[in-house]
Amino acid sequence: xxxxxxxxxxxxxxxxxxxxxxxxxxxxxxxxxxxxxxxxxxxxxxxxxxxxxxxxxxxxxxxxxxxxxxxxxxxxxxxxxxxxxxxxxxxxxxxxxxxxxxxxxxxxxxxxxxxxxxxxxxxxxxxxxxxxxxxxxxxxxxxxxxxxxxxxxxxxxxxxxxxxxxxxxxxxxxxxxxxxxxxxxxxxxxxxxxxxxxxxxxxxxxxxxxxxxxxxxxxxxxxxxxxxxxxxxxxxxxxxxxxxxxxxxxxxxxxxxxxxxxxxxxxxxxxxxxxxxxxxxxxxxxxxxxxxxxxxxxxxxxxxxxxxxxxxxxxxxxxxxxxxxxxxxxxxxxxxxxxxxxxxxxxxxxxxx
Numbered sequence: 377x378x379x380x381x382x383x384x385x386x387x388x389x390x391x392x393x394x395x396x397x398x399x400x401x402x403x404x405x406x407x408x409x410x411x412x413x414x415x416x417x418x419x420x421x422x423x424x425x426x427x428x429x430x431x432x433x434x435x436x437x438x439x440x441x442x443x444x445x446x447x448x449x450x451x452x453x454x455x456x457x458x459x460x461x462x463x464x465x466x467x468x469x470x471x472x473x474x475x476x477x478x479x480x481x482x483x484x485x486x487x488x489x490x491x492x493x494x495x496x497x498x499x500x501x502x503x504x505x506x507x508x509x510x511x512x513x514x515x516x517x518x519x520x521x522x523x524x525x526x527x528x529x530x531x532x533x534x535x536x537x538x539x540x541x542x543x544x545x546x547x548x549x550x551x552x553x554x555x556x557x558x559x560x561x562x563x564x565x566x567x568x569x570x571x572x573x574x575x576x577x578x579x580x581x582x583x584x585x586x587x588x589x590x591x592x593x594x595x596x597x598x599x600x601x602x603x604x605x606x607x608x609x610x611x612x613x614x615x616x617x618x619x620x621x622x623x624x625x626x627x628x629x630x631x632x633x634x635x636x637x638x639x640x641x642x643x644x645x646x647x648x649x650x651x652x653x654x655x656x657x658x659x660x661x662x663x664x665x666x667x668x669x670x671x672x673x674x675x676x677x678x679x680x681x682x683x684x685x686x687x688x689x690x691x692x693x694x695x696x697x698x699x700x701x702x703x704x705x706x707x708x709x710x711x712x713x714x715x716x717x718x719x720x721x722x723x724x725x726x727x728x729x
Contacts, residue, residue, distance in 0.1 A: 377404060377421065383423040383425075383426060384421070384422055384423070384490075386418075386421075386454065386491075387406075387418070388417070388418055388456065388457075388494045389494075390406075391413055391415065392408050392417055393410050394408070394409075394410065395408075395410075396408070396673050397674060398673065400421070404421050404424065405421070405427050406420075407441070408441075409438060411438045416438040417438050418438065418439060418441050418457065418458050419441070419456060420441070420442075420443050420456050420492075426447070429447055430444070430676055431444045431445065431446050432675070432676065433676070434479060434482070436475045436479055437472075437475050439457065439459070439460075440456070440475040440479055442455040443675070444487075446691055449692075451484075451486075451487035452487070452489075452490065453483050453489045453490070455476070455479055455489065455491045455492070456493070457495070458493070458494050459473075459495045459521065461496045462496065462521060469524065482687075486688075487688075491534075495521065495525050497521030497523075498519050498521070499525055499526055500515075500517050500519075501513070502514075506526050508530070509526060509530050509534065509535050510526060510535065510540070511536075511539040513540065513542050596641050596645035597641065600640075601641045604633050604637040605634055607630050608631055608633070608634050611623070611630045614626070614627070649661055682699055682700070684699055
């Protein structure tokens with residue numbers, strides 16, 4: 377993600393058991409769901425600066441989950457999906473598509489949706505009868521799993537984007553093994569998408585100086601660790617440019633040195649912390665660590681919005697205040713059970729007289 381400058385990434389086959397979020401280093405946080413540490417599991421990785429934009433997490437199964445983010449007033453739903461492979465039972469495949477439909481139908485109209493899936497299917501080269509959802513530049517013949525992808529696109533009024541672009545086969549095929557070839561069906565291929573984004577960004581936002589903001593350092597970080605990581609980064613670039621055994625060994629040695637420096641820095645920081653725990657200042661440190669750990673495990677960092685009656689997220693201050701007013705008016709005018717029974721008794725008494 378650092379190398380490709382990716383801020384949001386959907387991942388599959390995470391094989392992490394549990395339903396939570398955790399920091400994974402380098403300024404990224406993983407939101408994940410899985411029930412078996414040996415298979416399946418889905419997740420969404422966010423760059424740290426977008427974590428505070430998370431409004432809601434929806435975990436349906438170990439194959440489908442999504443996050444709702446609010447970015448500059450725009451509601452963005454990111455869905456990670458992992459379809460059963462060829463050879464799995466039909467019931468399992470139908471259950472996956474039903475779960476994905478459930479997530480999509482829960483998203484109010486007008487909000488944006490991005491699906492980052494591994495659909496495990498071939499939509500094929502022909503689009504006769506399906507022109508509204510796909511082009512004719514797919515790969516191989518359509519299989520059952522590919523037909524399910526096309527049917528889903530029709531139900532959701534979406535499109536298999538990269539089948540509309542004619543490219544050489546080596547640019548269309550993204551995975552090749554044992555004579556099998558696979559084409560990523562959603563979204564468009566990286567080069568086309570990246571060029572569109574770059575061109576639009578230049579026109580709308582202009583060009584920055586290129587200086588990158590420094591990532592926040594962890595509390596145990598020190599100069600030795602920082603120096604080791606910088607040396608390792610330079611060695612990696614050197615090896616990428618010239619793949620000699622000497623450069624590889626230099627990079628591997630610096631990797632080991634970074635691990636040693638990190639281990640020493642953590643140990644030193646913890647030793648100092650344990651010494652402070654018996655003091656009043658140490659008590660504050662302990663609470664700080666506890667609060668930070670609790671925040672790191674949550675999807676939503678702070679509640680900044682509420683929903684209207686139809687489940688749409690309200691973000692503007694005016695609409696939020698109006699919804700709270702409606703809610704309290706309904707609350708004040710709603711009869712409780714005691715009032716209902718009392719009124720019913722009065723009516724019965726009047727009828728008996």
